[in-house]
Amino acid sequence: MRIETLDYVSGRTTDGRVYSAMQGAVTDVDDADTGMVDLMRSLAARGLVRIHGEPDTDSDERDGDDEAETKDGTAQPAEVKQARLDPQEAALRVRADELGIKVDRRWGAERLRAEVARAEAAQ
Numbered sequence: 001m002r003i004e005t006l007d008y009v010s011g012r013t014t015d016g017r018v019y020s021a022m023q024g025a026v027t028d029v030d031d032a033d034t035g036m037v038d039l040m041r042s043l044a045a046r047g048l049v050r051i052h053g054e055p056d057t058d059s060d061e062r063d064g065d066d067e068a069e070t071k072d073g074t075a076q077p078a079e080v081k082q083a084r085l086d087p088q089e090a091a092l093r094v095r096a097d098e099l100g101i102k103v104d105r106r107w108g109a110e111r112l113r114a115e116v117a118r119a120e121a122a123q
Helices: 034-045 078-082 087-098 109-122
Strands: 002-005 009-012 018-021 026-028 049-053 067-069 075-077
Touching: 009 034, 018 034, 034 049, 087 109
Parallel strands: none
Antiparallel strands: 002 026, 002 049, 009 018, 067 075
């Protein structure tokens, strides 16, 4: 199945593996990996990811009309390419997650900085 990340997400499968991605990331998940599939379904139920179905494994050719190629050669839908977080804000979201802060996706960089500083001061 192909997963489009709608917001910064971080989660664990029941066997302890971590999935973490920034807004706009597109990931292919093996349907046979039930732990990861279950995690993706729970993230989709919370509105954090969109499930697009099976990845196209039959052909490496892409028509280019509705997809853009990334630096590593993978393709992303064009509308996903446009939805990128500011790198500084993304780093703050990652740090907040590391500190165990439950991040509200509406928070901007200023609020994230304040929450991270508060959590770091409490340590």
